[in-house]
Amino acid sequence: MMLSGAQILVEELVRHDVKTVFGYPGGAVLDIYDELYKNSHRIEHIITAHEQGAAHAADGYARATGCTGVVIATSGPGATNLVTGIANAYLDSVPLVAITGNVAVPLLGRDSFQEVDIVGITQPIVKHSYIVRDVRDLEFIINEAFALASEGRKGPVLIDISKTVQREKCEYVGNLKVSASAPPALPELSEALEAIARCGKPYIYCGGGVLASHAEEEVLRLSKLLSAPIGLSMMGLSAIPSSYELNLGMTGMHGKYAASVAQSEADLLIAVGVRFSDRATGNIAEYTKNCTVVHIDIDDAELGKNVPSVIDVCGDAKAILTEMLARLKPFRNEEWIARVEELKKGGEPADDDASAFTPRNIIRCVASRVGKDTVVATDVGQHQMWVMQHYPFEKPGVLLTSGGLGTMGYGMGAAIGGCAGCGWKRTVLFTGDGSFGMNLNELATAVSQKAPLLIVLFNNGVLGMVRQWQSLFYERRYSSTTLGRKTDFVKLAEAFGAAGKTVSTIAELCDVLDGPLPDDGPFIVNCLIDKDEMVFPMIPSGGSVRDMVLK
């Protein structure tokens, strides 16, 4: 069958079970958009306000569904606008296929109108990338790209397709099966198993790799078998129900007191699907001082990258944990359990007065009014850390948050993508006035898509996280963090065709949440909070648990 490049692309998207794509049309993708128009019954295309929003939406969609997200943009500025979104997906290992158009083959390399070398620009932030100049290569490349994005350690792959390729025709096969790599063999486990058998105070450190491998159940079983408490990286936060008694919550710079202290006292750290980021460990030497580390990860290059002298186990977390569970004997150290229980009770900053309009109370109030399956997106900053600390996640994969790149402005796009991924059910976005300001244009998208987003805006008029550092480490010199804006977020919502309400007490917030919320569009709850609220606990950058500041 002879098909054009644009037709081949659409056929392959359908064949890879892509139901929704995000993007923005333009000159160099006109042919692709023409085919999307003809195939709108097979693939839903969601146009955003800006390509960055589309990239974050595809990322949020991928996290919420576990499928590979797809984003399409035109050449030049369309392509460069994807860069932050691609980098975000790269640092959080999110499977993403980014498709860009490029100028016709004879115009490539001549600084033609809207031509950029997007393959060159994105090279350090993709798993792999292609520029397609010959339509006969396209079918294989699309197949390989989808395989690469979702195999091994997941991540973004970029396909830059010249306009010539989109228009030219070639024979289409339609049943290629491409695998980028052989599935990893089960590694040698005896050293790890011996270390576990020898330990007295085991601790499981669970990260995003557990979600990617769908090994949540296995981690939970391991924790029960060894009576080992679990600490979570931010990327792994939703993997284990927060109600599980040995789940101590997030570790790291703004981690929970019990999670960080128990980690420092453990004699064995079973790290699953984590990369020991500097934000998660602080001072590496202090971090691993008391414990043997068993590091399980699918990416061989992560083993030994940040934490030296560990027992490396390279492979798929689910397969490895399943085998370990079959070969391990139950273990229980009552003293260790008692110590963990004690840590859980003490240490944390005292509960806020129940009626105080504090971030913690706001988050609890929202959480108590939405279901466990509700997709929750965040932006980046203080509000994000408060959500990590206080939102009771119970279901894997419902949290969409920018971890490695820390992208302010991620939230709006991600929430729209997550909402699309969960069948347009109510989706919550926690954001701050700084982050929201970066990509609030996507309100237009949420309105036109009738996306029922509940946008909880922590509005303190300042860039809170930077201000916190300035308060603690820069003698309160608030350089460029006091915004002094006069944005009326309720009127803003209305201007976009949405609605909103400003609240400054818990009672008002409850009223708004209990009242009818629109099911056919976004709603902003503009929460006016104190600008000097800080995120605690905090372990200063490069510090250890001994440096933890609790209030």
Place this chain on the structure above:
Amino acid sequence: MGERFTVGLIVSNHFGVLNRISGLYGKRGFNIDSLAVGVTEDPRFSRMTIVSTGDEYIRSQVVKQLNKLHDVKKAVLLEDGQSISLEHLMIKLKTNGSGNAEIVAHLNSYGGKVLDIGDGYVTADLTASTDRINEFIEKCIPFGILELCRSGSLSLSKGTDNILSIQDFQ
């Protein structure tokens, strides 16, 4: 800083591959001392030899990160004792008038040969280890070096156990 080490790689032979590889070194802050590349017996693949400097951590990270690149079919560390490394030098030296016995003697003692000779210059080449070439160049300085170029080190493993055969990737 650590020691010099050599990585041998089989890579896809198409444009952009060199960029990805040098980009990886740059992004991770690893320095490249020399890089040599040429097509293999199968035009779909090239073989590279990259020499850089670093400690055990950098050595292991370089090889692991290189092996993650889709265009890198295989990257291996070529340990000094288990591999042979050679580099090719071409050098143009100043001579004073007809012939220069001293230069020729220096060349002969290193096993180099004269390629071109003319009024006021002699061009020679030498194939040897990088260290030996460094030493040779050092001793050429007093003669007056007009210009030189080096191929970068090429390396193969010793024996037949650890060969980077492209048959594994065809």
